[in-house]
Amino acid sequence: MLSRLAQNLFWAGRYLERAESGARLINATTLLLLDLPRQTEFDWRALVEIVGAEALFARHYPDATEESVMRFLSSDRDHPGSIASSLAHARENLRHTRDRIPREVWEEVNGLHLYMADEGQHIERRLARSRVMERVVRSGRMVAGLLESGMSRDAAYDMLQLGMAIERADMTTRILDVRASDLLADDVADLPPYQTVQWISVLKSLSAFQMYRRHVRTRVTGAGVVRFLLTDTAFPRSLRYCLAHAGQRLARLPEPEPCTRQLDSALAVLEQAEISALTGHRLSEFLDRMQIELNRLNDAIGARYFRP
Amino acid sequence: MTDFWAGYRSPGFFDELFDAHGAPRDGARELTGQLEAFGPEELANRRAAADLAIKSTGITFTVYSDAGMIDRAWPFDVLPRTIAEHEWRRVSDGLRQRVSALNRFIADLYGDQRIIADGVLPRAVLDQSVNFRPECVGMRPPGDIWAHICGSDLVRDGNGEFHVLEDNLRVPSGVSYMVENRLVSKRVFPELFERHRILPVDDYPSELLDALNALSPRTGITPNVALLSPGVYNSAFFEHVWLAGQMGAELVQGTDLYVDRDDCVYARTIYGPQRVDVIYRRVDDLFLDPDVFRSDSMLGTPGLMRAWRAGKVALANAPGAGVADDKVVYAFVPEIIRYYLGEEPKLPNVPSWLCMDPEQREYVLANLDTLVVKPANESGGYGMLIGPRATPAERERFAELIRANPRNYMAQPTLALSTAPTLVDGRAAPRHVDLRPFIVSRPDEDAFVTMGGLTRVALREGSLVVNSSQGGGSKDTWIVQDGDA
Known part of the structure; x- marks a missing residue:
């Protein structure tokens, strides 16, 4: 396979996954809002921090309101990380590789x-917005199914999957990084019924709630969610699973040693971390470290x- | 005639589906009856289904504008154009004859130039050809075939006789749309295909791949075939991806390739260098190799011509094949056929006047209001003067252009292009059409001609401009087996 096409496929994988993750994040947040007491101050800026685009957001929007943040994350083509932009990039990369997929x-x-580009612009109202996001997620699942059942396990497949795995790992660390405690103002976060709600929302933005319940079987706690999303060996969006998956794809590609060395380094950072101690700024430091490892990979x- | 066709007339023109008395032609009877039976509402549904199929499958072409590059949905008219099989067989024979003579002609120009020595082609035509490549003189590609893929534009005159309007021997495009149009019609009108015997068109990629494989310099192994594209900004990029996918060939850009010291061409892959044996290039000559042609070309590969001349890689079409794709050379094609094959042309040219000839030039200048004037080396309908539609100022400007550079211009009568029923606001209206069949030539076997070709239609009433970049659309073209309605 041509090196240029390998690059297109890798990035198509990343962008497709990014669009789908973005839609999950928006949907889970919208649902969380419905659970909150009225008049609760919700810090919309936290969502912008997850995608790491605070400066760009500030240049384009005066305030972080529900509407401006949702627009920025979903349909704003001036934001290269929005769902619409991710899809445009995914499409552009796939355009070069249409004969491979x-x-x-x-x-x-x-x-x-x-x-x-059309319906996706109508996201002000929550009902319409959730419909749009569900469509994005459903298409993402459709693509995953079509790849699973219709694409030969060749280098093109491995490149796409590699991009997807790394993007997933990246998104899981980002969502954890803006911990649920930051999503709510302190006075609300301390109220008993809302202590778990925010962590449930973190799980839901990664479609991890059901699997967490099945495999962890204790009440949802911050520590439990962190452990599950970082180290679970069976859940496909946990950091460890994503890294292992990336390793399997790499092993099938020709002479991957420089990449597998870097992957091993990322895994070592995960293995050596004392997960139960990862709270507050320690969790932040760990996740920053992991982000650097992923960038190096x-x-x-x-x-x-x-x-x- | 009943409702749907009531009022359908195309006075003064040959219509593809109906004769002058309004009766369906050979091959069109069943179709016209079925369309009638659908009624306007059902046809509107089918048309919407076709639009959706084209949009969702992403059949696009690219146009440039001030706003940048736009990817447009391929414009398609659902009403097919029919041609009876026996008529098409005659046309295919004519195309094979023509392309065979053109290949002999190109080989001669890069060889002994007998045709000039024998006084059939004036030396001035060659001297002033912008597509003659001195770098190719003395080359002998396999089987002396230079133009492996030719797309010839055919039009019918008022009597319904097919004429060749031009031959595209450089990088002709459109064949993917021919095949995709058929897929769309099958999706939209499945019942029509049950009633008709419509000859299939989808074997083109296999034929092309066989022809390309036959050019490989290495024998005994499955050749590595690549399609060289200028990339995603080229207007035909959709087709490049499509063809590569259909043939299982590698779709490459110039920067994906390099020529090593052994004069072989290699692709940069994740496995390391991989040798390329045959390149179906969709990049113009002058951009192929910055070492030989335009040094600022970002689309080509340095050393490609060296590899070709060393016989380490086959290029299709061969560089320099465009010398026969020149509207002045065109006027000589009937003589070229007689000269090399000793046969009378089976497909006529459109009558043409060459401005390089003083007498013919005077005629052209005196009749600019009735003629179409074309520059020798433009394509896509650019740089033309359509006399009857032009303002006196435009005609005056063209008269000056012609006097300044007579070799660069030729003129033809305004053609009474045939019409075909086209869906306009829910009704059938006559619109002008042409036809581009594709001819694949190879060293080891007879040339292959597509079953029909790409029908292009001028969607504006009365317009003769069929180019998709200028408001043209397309139709599925049915070669209907004889004995069928």
């Missing part, structure tokens, strides 16, 4: 891109395969 995958992504893959 099942035709239905292209049709689904193209259809979703057109939908976002991204760069190692680029150096090995995209620029020979």
